[in-house]
Amino acid sequence: MNDREPGGHAAPLTPPTPVVQTHDMHGHPLASLPVKVCTRDVDVFYGDKQALFGVSMDIPDCSVTAFIGPSGCGKSTFLRCINRMNDTIDIARVAGSIEIDGANIYDRGIDPVLLRARVGMVFQKPNPFPKSIYDNVAYGPKIHGLVSTKDETDAVVEDSLKRAGLWAEVADRLDAPGTGLSGGQQQRLVIARAIAVKPEVILMDEPCSALDPIATAKIEELIDELRENFCIIIVTHSMAQAARVSQKTAFFHLGKLVESGPTEEIFTNPRDERTQDYITGRFG
Amino acid sequence: MTDAALPAGASAPDPSAAIKKRLAARYRAERRFRAYGIAAIAVAVAALLVLVGSIVSQAYSAFWTYELALDVTVDPERIPGDPSNPADIQRGDFGVMLQNALRGEFPDETRNARIRELLALSTRLNSATLGRRVADNPALIGQTIRFKMPISDEVDRYLKGQATGRDWVRLDAAPAVTPDADGETAALRLSPADAARIADAVGDAEPSVIVFSNGGAWRLSGPAAQTAEGEQLIAPGAPGVEDRALILSTPEADRRVSDAQIAWTETLRARGDVKAAFNTYLFANTDSREPELAGVFAALMGSIFTMLVTMVLAVPVGVATAIYLEEFAPKNRWTDLVEVNINNLAAVPSIVFGLLGLAVFINFLGMPRSAPLVGGLVLALMTLPVVIISGRAALKAVPPSIREAALAVGASRTQAVFGHVLPLAMPGIMTGSIIGLAQALGETAPLLMIGMVAFVADAPTGVTSPATVMPVQIFIWATSAERAFEARTAAAIIILLSLMILMNAAAIFLRRKFERRW
Ligand SMILES: Nc1ncnc2c1ncn2[C@@H]1O[C@H](COP(=O)(O)OP(=O)(O)O)[C@@H](O)[C@H]1O
Ligand SMILES: [Mg+2]
Numbered sequence: 065m066n067d068r069e070p071g072g073h074a075a076p077l078t079p080p081t082p083v084v085q086t087h088d089m090h091g092h093p094l095a096s097l098p099v100k101v102c103t104r105d106v107d108v109f110y111g112d113k114q115a116l117f118g119v120s121m122d123i124p125d126c127s128v129t130a131f132i133g134p135s136g137c138g139k140s141t142f143l144r145c146i147n148r149m150n151d152t153i154d155i156a157r158v159a160g161s162i163e164i165d166g167a168n169i170y171d172r173g174i175d176p177v178l179l180r181a182r183v184g185m186v187f188q189k190p191n192p193f194p195k196s197i198y199d200n201v202a203y204g205p206k207i208h209g210l211v212s213t214k215d216e217t218d219a220v221v222e223d224s225l226k227r228a229g230l231w232a233e234v235a236d237r238l239d240a241p242g243t244g245l246s247g248g249q250q251q252r253l254v255i256a257r258a259i260a261v262k263p264e265v266i267l268m269d270e271p272c273s274a275l276d277p278i279a280t281a282k283i284e285e286l287i288d289e290l291r292e293n294f295c296i297i298i299v300t301h302s303m304a305q306a307a308r309v310s311q312k313t314a315f316f317h318l319g320k321l322v323e324s325g326p327t328e329e330i331f332t333n334p335r336d337e338r339t340q341d342y343i344t345g346r347f348g
Numbered sequence: 349m350t351d352a353a354l355p356a357g358a359s360a361p362d363p364s365a366a367i368k369k370r371l372a373a374r375y376r377a378e379r380r381f382r383a384y385g386i387a388a389i390a391v392a393v394a395a396l397l398v399l400v401g402s403i404v405s406q407a408y409s410a411f412w413t414y415e416l417a418l419d420v421t422v423d424p425e426r427i428p429g430d431p432s433n434p435a436d437i438q439r440g441d442f443g444v445m446l447q448n449a450l451r452g453e454f455p456d457e458t459r460n461a462r463i464r465e466l467l468a469l470s471t472r473l474n475s476a477t478l479g480r481r482v483a484d485n486p487a488l489i490g491q492t493i494r495f496k497m498p499i500s501d502e503v504d505r506y507l508k509g510q511a512t513g514r515d516w517v518r519l520d521a522a523p524a525v526t527p528d529a530d531g532e533t534a535a536l537r538l539s540p541a542d543a544a545r546i547a548d549a550v551g552d553a554e555p556s557v558i559v560f561s562n563g564g565a566w567r568l569s570g571p572a573a574q575t576a577e578g579e580q581l582i583a584p585g586a587p588g589v590e591d592r593a594l595i596l597s598t599p600e601a602d603r604r605v606s607d608a609q610i611a612w613t614e615t616l617r618a619r620g621d622v623k624a625a626f627n628t629y630l631f632a633n634t635d636s637r638e639p640e641l642a643g644v645f646a647a648l649m650g651s652i653f654t655m656l657v658t659m660v661l662a663v664p665v666g667v668a669t670a671i672y673l674e675e676f677a678p679k680n681r682w683t684d685l686v687e688v689n690i691n692n693l694a695a696v697p698s699i700v701f702g703l704l705g706l707a708v709f710i711n712f713l714g715m716p717r718s719a720p721l722v723g724g725l726v727l728a729l730m731t732l733p734v735v736i737i738s739g740r741a742a743l744k745a746v747p748p749s750i751r752e753a754a755l756a757v758g759a760s761r762t763q764a765v766f767g768h769v770l771p772l773a774m775p776g777i778m779t780g781s782i783i784g785l786a787q788a789l790g791e792t793a794p795l796l797m798i799g800m801v802a803f804v805a806d807a808p809t810g811v812t813s814p815a816t817v818m819p820v821q822i823f824i825w826a827t828s829a830e831r832a833f834e835a836r837t838a839a840a841i842i843i844l845l846s847l848m849i850l851m852n853a854a855a856i857f858l859r860r861k862f863e864r865r866w
Pocket of ligand 2: 139269
């Protein structure tokens with residue numbers, strides 16, 4: 065509704081953080097990007113079955129890292145380790161260390177609920193709550209106590225929706241159910257919901273696989289914008305998408321991290337034969 | 349159909365011919381299956397219609413009743429004690445006042461046996477109602493008031509045409525009546541046409557024939573002829589039925605209402621003292637030995653109290669159990685065991701719960717017998733598994749993506765469950781709970797075990813006062829000897845069914861109200 069809009073358009077679309085330069089003039093990533101997520105020897109078991117074998121990698125901040133690989137190779141499993149969503153699966157067991165900003169998130173003192181406020185997640189199928197658009201976005205800030213007044217909530221909702229590129233489309237119907245939006249809009253709403261709690265890392269598990277090409281293009285554009293402020297990790301089965309949006313790519317095969325590196329290198333000059341085979345479509 | 353879309357007359361023996369053949373067979377199979385489905389539904393609907401039809405056809409006559417209205421003189425001499433004290437007033441002899449009023453309608457009747465028959469037109473128990481009315485309004489003492497009461501159940505059945513076949517023959521001419529000296533019999537002279545018509549209506553059977561004329565009534569002692577002997581039932585002179593003959597196809601010995609009672613009833617009806625009315629007694633009264641006074645009020649209140657106890661116990665405990673087992677409990681051998689046992693509990697015959705209630709609640713814990721509290725506890729135990737199982741099914745049906753969505757923005761498990769999963773599961777949980785309660789509402793066997801089958805004269809005022817419930821009331825009436833209870837049993841069944849339909853409607857309403865799409 066209009067009354068939610070705070071006076072005019074004075075509010076900046078993005079917080080005034082300095083733009084981090086991620087590429088040099090040739091398009092190569094700058095080595096100076098700090099490491100946000102650092103994993104060492106991560107094994108994941110579902111019951112007796114091992115799904116991940118000793119995954120160690122560094123994921124840089126303020127950039128997009130893509131996980132690619134044939135389905136069933138453990139991309140989602142690895143992604144869900146980073147916000148401890150695997151905790152919700154009774155039979156899942158994680159070994160090894162995953163550090164965010166140098167702190168192991170599997171340490172005893174870490175509360176997964178607080179961790180998930182720092183590490184947002186977007187799923188393959190858009191899953192807005194069956195509530196209004198406004199409530200969808202406001203839910204996270206409310207439960208974490210980030211907002212206390214109605215005005216603050218309004219501001220966060222507007223800011224998040226603007227950052228997710230959805231504000232213009234829904235500004236006049238914030239009370240409409242979030243489930244009534246189109247698939248692409250729902251996915252952007254879910255992204256708005258995730259960034260409303262001001263996370264540091266955003267995990268996306270095949271966020272475009274249920275969307276049409278136009279909606280996909282919009283999400284990719286959005287990811288590219290969000291990269292400036294967040295560490296984004298995206299699972300995708302589309303190599304074109306990985307090439308378009310990511311700066312770093314990791315290739316998984318049969319539960320193992322085969323290789324990872326700057327996206328351009330992986331796609332132009334893979335070191336491993338399996339990577340070569342996969343990106344040229346020889347298996348998948 | 350799709351067959352037409354296939355290329356017709358393709359010459360090559362290509363696979364399309366085989367596909368076509370298969371397709372036809374597939375469509376046939378589908379049509380067959382649909383036919384089975386429709387047939388099954390038709391059988392079910394027919395069975396339902398027969399069931400409801402038979403109950404309604406039996407019950408509808410119980411929803412109205414004939415009332416006898418009398419001018420009763422509230423005699424101060426029959427009310428001993430302080431006439432301003434309601435308790436004293438109620439101790440008055442109102443039965444005699446009612447009897448006097450009824451005798452006043454037929455003052456010429458002096459034979460004791462006949463007077464007893466006459467007084468049987470209404471039960472003495474009506475005096476309690478009269479007493480209450482006077483106690484409520486002591487100004488009535490000394491006045492003559494119009495008092496309405498249900499007529500005796502056997503007379504009611506006669507008036508509804510259930511006791512005997514009735515045939516009225518209008519007489520063209522008033523018969524000449526020559527009473528004998530003692531007034532017990534009379535010689536009746538009928539016109540030839542009237543005599544012929546009565547004889548015609550009588551046929552070969554040997555029914556009772558009552559001739560009414562000039563306010564009097566005579567029962568013919570022999571076949572209808574121009575001159576006939578008649579036993580005097582009502583002395584002529586007062587207003588009554590005019591110049592008619594009533595032919596009763598069932599002989600007097602085969603019915604519970606006598607010819608004299610019929611003559612009085614018809615005369616009272618002609619005077620406007622007997623009228624049909626909606627049977628308010630059925631709803632407002634508690635159980636009674638006299639069918640015309642018996643009502644379901646006590647049983648209804650008992651059912652409500654029992655259901656309250658059941659609801660307060662079974663729904664919160666059941667829903668909480670379902671939530672814990674489905675959302676929080678670890679999946680291990682213990683929870684498996686609990687689950688198996690809950691499923692088994694749902695299949696335990698209900699009378700076993702009654703035995704348990706008797707042993708634990710009454711004998712061991714010393715709770716009162718026949719109380720809605722114990723009944724509610726027993727039914728709650730019986731309903732719990734249903735609530736738990738349906739609650740778990742409803743929770744399971746909520747897509748996991750909702751749970752993940754909530755967890756992923758940092759909601760705790762409790763927040764995810766109570767803020768997102770439970771609201772979506774609510775319609776299913778409520779439907780399950782209400783169906784469980786509706787089942788409990790219709791339960792008889794376990795309540796018999798804990799003594800809720802006792803005769804309850806007063807409606808329960810709380811969960812510890814003696815009570816019975818609707819299904820048990822139905823059971824009691826169904827096993828009663830009086831024919832009039834047959835229709836009342838069916839009527840009580842309809843009241844119970846309406847209650848259940850009401851509950852199910854509430855379930856549907858709540859479902860609609862809480863249902864959201866995702
Ligand atoms: N909840 C689960 N329980 C048991 N096994 C699982 C579960 N989730 C995933 N797996 C198994 O782990 C492996 C990796 O799955 P996943 O991470 O979903 O692959 P990807 O996302 O790369 O397609 C697969 O073999 C899959 O069968
Ligand atoms: Mg996956």
